[in-house]
Amino acid sequence: MSNWYSGNWLLPGLPSPPPLKQSVQMFLSSMKPCLSEEKYKQAEMMAEEFLKKEGPALHRKLYLKSLFSRNWLAGWWIDYGYLATRSEVYRAFMNGIGPNCNLASDWADSAGIIVYGSYLYFVHKLATRELPPSSIKNMIPLEMKYLKYITGGCRIPSQEGVDSFQWTEAWREAYVVVHIKGRYFKLYLHDSKGQQLNPSVLAQLCREMYDADVMQKNADQDFDPCLFTYLKRVKWAELRETLLQDKQNEQMLQTIAKSAFVLHVLDGESFDDAMESMGDTQLQMWCDRSLNVVINKGGYVYICCEHSHCDAVLLASIYSDIFLIGKTQLVTSEGKLNVSKFVPNTYFPDYEELQWNLQPELRTNYATIKSEVIDNPNLKTRLCVKRVSVDKSLIKANKMGPDSFFQSVIFWAYYKKHGKIANAYQPGTLMSFKDGRTENTRPLNQPKVDFIKAMEDSSLPDAMKVDLLRKSANYQYYQTRLSSVGEGCDRHLFGLYIIAKGTSTPSEFLDFVFTEGMDFPLCTSVCPTTMLPEVKHLIEDDANANFCSIGGQFRPVDPNQYGVVYMVVCQNEMNITVTDLACSEETNAFEMGDTIQQCFYEVFDLLKRNNDQAKMERR
Incomplete structure (x- = not known):
């Protein structure tokens, strides 16, 4: 018999980090839509300086580490990504x-x-x-x-350094x-x-x-x-x-x-x-x-x-x-x-x-x-739960993946609520590799911005909006696939940052990456519909939707940030949870939840109208 980690010895090691220039460019591309023109030019200058000076040396050190490790990221991610945190757990x-x-x-x-x-x-x-x-x-x-x-x-x-982790069988x-x-x-x-x-x-x-x-x-x-x-x-x-x-x-x-x-x-x-x-x-x-x-x-x-x-x-x-x-x-x-x-x-x-x-x-x-x-302002959160009926066949008919489709709608909802483009953290998986955890998919991109602006322009035809939605979703799917095979940028830059700090190497670009570059007004995640084999036949019946979990709660780490988790339950229902800090004057989880729900209804109406129009034209 086998168990959930019995096949681990078959897993390949995490690939060596991608080319340095590729990761830097991926990061800049995700930041461009949410930075002012002046700020983006400054970021480009810092990146160019990084690629000419300290970047290549730091990358060589990380590459050498990857040659002698099944997973060059795992230990650092647990220690410095989690256990070194000195704030409240x-x-x-x-x-x-x-x-x-x-x-x-x-x-x-x-x-x-x-x-x-x-x-x-x-x-x-x-x-x-x-x-x-x-x-x-x-x-x-x-x-x-x-x-x-x-x-x-x-x-x-x-009291200092890194917390320890105790595990008992x-x-x-x-x-x-x-x-x-x-x-x-x-x-x-x-x-x-x-x-x-x-x-x-x-x-x-x-x-x-x-x-x-x-x-x-x-x-x-x-x-x-x-x-x-x-x-x-x-x-x-x-x-x-x-x-x-x-x-x-x-x-x-x-x-x-x-x-x-x-x-x-x-x-x-x-x-x-x-x-x-x-x-x-x-x-x-x-x-x-x-x-x-x-x-x-x-x-x-x-x-x-x-x-x-x-x-x-x-x-x-x-x-x-x-x-x-x-x-x-x-x-x-x-x-x-x-x-x-x-x-x-x-x-x-x-x-x-x-x-x-x-x-x-x-x-x-x-x-x-x-x-x-x-009295800690970061203690109390607000939580909004919404349910949306989804037509996965309609999404598939328009040649989009469900997850990347959902992401595009959530980004539009944020713009509709706050009137600005938001950067976001959306974890992708590295679990197909030995000791693999997650990678940020960097979901903000120019095709997504084009779709958002099109949805706010009533003069544009439905067909053009659907086409831009498809491009946004497909680009998101491409970014997610890159992240899942070790070609994402965030964990690569994280490794370079750890080496820079450990060797006392100053880097203005890496400091920018891990301050403003990690400012995410949106933190989103998807929960798998099911994990246990004996449940798969139960989720095929929509009558069981009310017995399924509402999903997860992504707790905001910083003020003025939303946590959004979505989970498809059974066949045609999706639960969405939106969380923010109660102390924030800028965010409101309940209003954001209403906006997300409304945006999903509008987008599904858009797809239906466009499909009906296409059928009429074919006649």
Whole structure:
């Protein structure tokens, strides 16, 4: 049998970086539409100087590194792209949002399903090699080994330099930590025979933990150390050192770090409550964990991913599959657990309550720390969810790929809302290479600008607008293909930047690339429709669309930035999530969501009118 990373030895290494001039030109081409003429000329001059002076020497060093490494990017990307960040971890969170319905009528039953499914697919089936390798069109294997870091993974803060990453094989420990109203519990996942606890037993234990008298007797909710994980890394590292001075606290930190994941139970009753809590206002996450699963008392679920070691869109997609399996196979039409589907468990251990022993100095400063976190303008986000009916046959008939088509419409929506062209970050995949992660596809280009301006000109005929849309989408497809084979520019320039800093080589051009060149008013991503083989037949039925995940949430890193994630569910529906920071006066996620939805309706109407006109002309 094989598993999701069993074919990794077949994967080729990441190719050597593309020609230096090619990467520089690709970067400049993506920046030209969003820079003033004067600013672009300055960028061209810096690029020309770079190509004449420090650029070739830096490129030679990077090329030599690529000759002696299966992947010249992987280690640097994890260390300097993620773990070296000194700002708050939650700012780079990716969230996966459950369906706009509860999995079961009782929240504890929903919790039992999600804990069962999470452990089954991310621990048990990976460890026992029951999952087939993921591939492109069943031919090209993909790098999936990072999935094993979803469970058992924990980021450890450092006071200087780079954070470390601790990973524990979750199947050896076989427990999760449950966090309820400041209480922490250890929930074991196997019975006395080593069999995984079924959803019914897990639901029973979750219910008992929530209702236990011990929560009332030992309530200490005013002092919850999960708050510390919301701080900047240096500050959190200092507080963690204080915690480690007490053996009981040291044991608590290790128990949380080694668990498969952390399950958080919140008080909200509705889907809207769940969406509001995703705005980080309740301060309930253990931000260092690779995976936090959140459920409220209404049974609505979402996940939070610290994705330094795994790309979160994959996680959101797999959770969509778990939601769908749970709703269609593990729950009756009355919303009750279908116990006939479960293998009974024999004796199983009870849960354990875990206790902190917070030092007096931490308790004294707790209110100040909490105020510091809550007052951070980057904390609260706004989230808008929209659903759009899509006609994929109409897109295909006009010779466009769905993803590049969606991108063109989103760019137009931004222009329509803000009256200016936006640069954007759109990750493409390098997973067809050993240890491959992502590459920025640089989706902004001149054909896209031509399409946007045409859509704002009512005097132009429909045929011309459709032709420009096709050119925009096809150019986007070409850029994405280049990125997926190692011919993108961003990771290449990132490698040069790391070498320049490591060798104290000044470079005005690289400094420009990693300041203004990385200013992205739009951060977009697509979630795969499905990842698990047993779900593919379910997504062919549009009746299951409401049971699929809403998709993901791309949390903005900076003010005045949107995160947009889109996910096609079943055959003819697409969910779109738009996020911005609540402190921003320039952006508004709800207005942007309305604009995107309206733009999709207008573009589909355009395609239909143009097709009808073409049919009439052929007669």
